[in-house]
Amino acid sequence: MKSIVENFDLFAPKLVDKEEYYCSGHRACQGCGEALAIRLMAKALGKDTVVTNATGCMEVTATPYPTTAWKLPWVHVAFPNSAAVGAGVEAALKSLRRKGKIADRDVKVVSIGGDGGSFDIGFQAISGAMERGHNMIYIVYDNEAYMNTGIQRSGATPYGASTTTRPAGKQSVGNTTWKKNMAEIMVAHKVPYVATACHSYPFDFMDKVKKAKKVNGPAFIHCLAVCPTGWRCPSDACIKMGRLAVETGVFPLYEVENGKYKMTIEMPKKLRPIEDYLKPQGRFRHLTPDQIQIFKGMAMLEYNKVLERIKHSKSWSDMTS
Amino acid sequence: MSKRIGMEIAMAAAEAVALCRPDVIAAYPITPNTHIPEHLADIVADGDLDCEYIAVESEHSALSACTGASAAGARVFTATSSQGLLYMYEIVPVVPSMRLPVIMCLGNRAISGPINIWNDHSDYMCVRDLGWISMFASNGQETIDMCIQAFKIGEHADVMLPVLVNLDGFQLTHVVEAMMMPDQEEVDKFLPPRKPFAALHPDNVVSMGTLGLPDIYNEAKKANDEALINSKKVILEIWKEWETMFGRKYEPIMSYKANDADVLMLTMGSMGETAQVAIDELRKEGFKAGLLDLKLYRPFPADELKKAVKGCKNLIVIDRAVMSGGAAAPVCAEVKSVLYDEPDRPVITNDIIGLGGRDVRVEDFIKIFKKAAKAKPERAYEIYGVRG
Ligand SMILES: Cc1ncc(C[n+]2csc(CCOP(=O)(O)OP(=O)(O)O)c2C)c(N)n1
Numbered sequence: 001m002k003s004i005v006e007n008f009d010l011f012a013p014k015l016v017d018k019e020e021y022y023c024s025g026h027r028a029c030q031g032c033g034e035a036l037a038i039r040l041m042a043k044a045l046g047k048d049t050v051v052t053n054a055t056g057c058m059e060v061t062a063t064p065y066p067t068t069a070w071k072l073p074w075v076h077v078a079f080p081n082s083a084a085v086g087a088g089v090e091a092a093l094k095s096l097r098r099k100g101k102i103a104d105r106d107v108k109v110v111s112i113g114g115d116g117g118s119f120d121i122g123f124q125a126i127s128g129a130m131e132r133g134h135n136m137i138y139i140v141y142d143n144e145a146y147m148n149t150g151i152q153r154s155g156a157t158p159y160g161a162s163t164t165t166r167p168a169g170k171q172s173v174g175n176t177t178w179k180k181n182m183a184e185i186m187v188a189h190k191v192p193y194v195a196t197a198c199h200s201y202p203f204d205f206m207d208k209v210k211k212a213k214k215v216n217g218p219a220f221i222h223c224l225a226v227c228p229t230g231w232r233c234p235s236d237a238c239i240k241m242g243r244l245a246v247e248t249g250v251f252p253l254y255e256v257e258n259g260k261y262k263m264t265i266e267m268p269k270k271l272r273p274i275e276d277y278l279k280p281q282g283r284f285r286h287l288t289p290d291q292i293q294i295f296k297g298m299a300m301l302e303y304n305k306v307l308e309r310i311k312h313s314k315s316w317s318d319m320t321s
Numbered sequence: 322m323s324k325r326i327g328m329e330i331a332m333a334a335a336e337a338v339a340l341c342r343p344d345v346i347a348a349y350p351i352t353p354n355t356h357i358p359e360h361l362a363d364i365v366a367d368g369d370l371d372c373e374y375i376a377v378e379s380e381h382s383a384l385s386a387c388t389g390a391s392a393a394g395a396r397v398f399t400a401t402s403s404q405g406l407l408y409m410y411e412i413v414p415v416v417p418s419m420r421l422p423v424i425m426c427l428g429n430r431a432i433s434g435p436i437n438i439w440n441d442h443s444d445y446m447c448v449r450d451l452g453w454i455s456m457f458a459s460n461g462q463e464t465i466d467m468c469i470q471a472f473k474i475g476e477h478a479d480v481m482l483p484v485l486v487n488l489d490g491f492q493l494t495h496v497v498e499a500m501m502m503p504d505q506e507e508v509d510k511f512l513p514p515r516k517p518f519a520a521l522h523p524d525n526v527v528s529m530g531t532l533g534l535p536d537i538y539n540e541a542k543k544a545n546d547e548a549l550i551n552s553k554k555v556i557l558e559i560w561k562e563w564e565t566m567f568g569r570k571y572e573p574i575m576s577y578k579a580n581d582a583d584v585l586m587l588t589m590g591s592m593g594e595t596a597q598v599a600i601d602e603l604r605k606e607g608f609k610a611g612l613l614d615l616k617l618y619r620p621f622p623a624d625e626l627k628k629a630v631k632g633c634k635n636l637i638v639i640d641r642a643v644m645s646g647g648a649a650a651p652v653c654a655e656v657k658s659v660l661y662d663e664p665d666r667p668v669i670t671n672d673i674i675g676l677g678g679r680d681v682r683v684e685d686f687i688k689i690f691k692k693a694a695k696a697k698p699e700r701a702y703e704i705y706g707v708r709g
Contacts, residue, residue: 050521052389063531065541073521075392076530077385077415084382088347088389088397089521091373095344096395099371101514102522125385128378 026069031235033226037199044209054082054113083129086111115156143227193219195255200242232282331356344395347375347386353490354428394520403430417452422475439678461498573622582611599686671702
């Protein structure tokens with residue numbers, strides 16, 4: 001598979017906004033995938049953006065008072081409500097603009113949260129905001145556990161991962177279930193633009209953010225964000241782990257426009273062995289070959305479901321009569 | 322010019338809010354406040370109010386959306402009751418800490434369990450210490466007036482705090498009364514457009530709701546507390562202005578036949594009007610009885626209370642909520658703490674009445690009054706009228 005990342009150095013200076021909207025000096029761990037992804041997101045969005053942030057690593061590391069890493073207007077209220085706060089900001093900007101109380105130009109509201117703040121406790125608020133059709137983007141930065149509070153499992157934790165609330169032990173494989181399929185759930189909400197992404201594919205991610213920004217309505221991006229601290233891998237493995245997640249088929253990168261699925265990073269016929277992804281991560285260290293097979297089965301089910309949808313899904317606009 | 326109307330109070334509250342031209346409303350249904358957001362939805366649907374109305378999926382999201390909208394500079398309104406308030410509880414203290422004006426009507430209702438949709442003040446008492454300016458209306462007119470005043474008070478540059486307007490569920494929300502409704506011109510004159518101190522917009526970049534580490538948390542709390550305490554000055558000014566414009570007087574503690582009274586009763590909310598009738602009856606019987614009606618619960622009007630009870634021998638505090646396992650019921654505990662340092666404070670008794678919608682009748686006040694005038698009770702408080 002030919003990856004665009006190899007050419008990043010060549011093209012980056014031309015293609016990427018030089019302006020930093022999420023700046024250095026924040027307190028995220030070394031090699032934090034979430035921080036990198038947010039920096040890329042901010043560049044893709046540009047200045048006319050308001051960000052609402054759920055409680056979590058990205059909130060506590062970016063804004064210990066009186067400092068802030070944000071050069072975009074940014075607000076944090078609580079853990080479960082980033083999408084609801086975003087819905088309120090969106091409604092306010094719409095109302096104030098219509099009444100001539102603020103400048104007459106598009107400002108996009110982008111709500112962000114971790115997997116805990118999105119798959120679990122913030123799920124209802126996201127469902128409500130997306131279903132009501134607010135003109136906003138929701139981006140979940142999924143590091144597959146509650147990292148801010150110390151690596152507890154969430155609805156996004158994959159099978160076999162050892163977390164502090166589903167630890168591996170003599171009688172336990174760690175987490176026993178597969179990740180909730182948020183992209184599919186959002187498609188079921190009739191969200192016109194849904195995508196999966198990863199910071200290890202920066203152009204793909206930024207393109208998706210830009211596409212989401214263009215939608216006049218709700219858009220949702222599920223961004224896998226490697227957490228070296230919680231995944232128990234070296235901090236310089238962040239980019240590599242993201243790429244392995246994709247190349248092994250564990251986290252395929254695709255988008256769904258008006259119900260039509262499309263792979264955005266081409267996948268090889270023969271996927272890379274799943275062990276390449278699992279072995280470098282301490283959270284999977286305990287898995288037996290049998291358990292690795294179970295992991296593989298769960299991952300492949302999701303992967304094949306995506307392939308099926310790519311083959312058979314149609315754009316909603318072709319389905320109304 | 323104001324117009325005389327006859328209308329259900331919840332609907333009148335909605336019309337008063339609409340006159341304030343809110344930019345964003347977010348609300349979730351729960352009895353007994355629901356007629357307020359429903360009627361506002363009607364007004365928006367008919368094009369009589371230019372406003373974004375978010376029919377949210379929960380109260381948690383209602384207050385979260387209002388917080389976001391207020392942070393973006395909008396004038397915002399929400400309403401709830403009981404379990405709805407408890408469901409949004411997490412966000413309630415965040416709003417004043419961010420110094421965001423959000424106006425909320427609370428149609429007071431008992432909290433579960435057992436589940437009960439009728440009136441008492443137990444919902445409000447769960448949030449009284451979380452930093453919101455809080456008023457209690459005794460009737461429809463006060464509800465209308467306080468709704469309009471609330472926007473001006475909360476958005477004032479020296480205040481910037483959320484405001485709760487309490488109106489008793491059913492006893493007020495569902496009652497039809499004759500009221501004076503100001504017109505648009507009058508409200509526009511009284512209430513200028515909101516000028517936010519900071520707003521979420523790329524033209525003026527800010528970070529809001531940042532992390533407060535131990536080195537700053539104390540200072541943040543003190544600043545917040547002072548902001549609430551200092552808001553009283555503005556509240557009094559705005560009430561004066563209201564009186565000049567509309568001829569209706571507001572004070573943190575309103576009194577009725579209290580000047581020469583030996584025995585005072587203190588109530589909050591719709592009970593006040595029933596208690597007035599009781600006071601009249603007691604006066605007829607020769608008792609020197611009077612009434613204090615607490616309109617402003619936060620900031621607590623301590624100085625006004627000290628002044629109001631000067632010279633009276635007995636003070637009967639009527640509560641409409643239980644402070645389970647506490648030293649007294651909530652209003653009384655506060656009253657006692659305020660009067661502790663007064664050299665000639667009255668004997669204070671405390672009765673809890675009207676829980677979960679139990680009728681509060683004139684004769685109940687009379688009974689409580691006569692009991693208190695006789696002897697000091699054995700217990701710090703009593704739940705009145707509990708069947709054996
Ligand atoms: C209502 C509530 N429950 C729990 C918490 C504690 N808490 C804060 S952040 C967090 C975990 C965040 O995890 P996630 O959303 O996955 O984001 P991450 O930190 O991994 O980026 C938790 C449990 C809270 N702040 N509020």
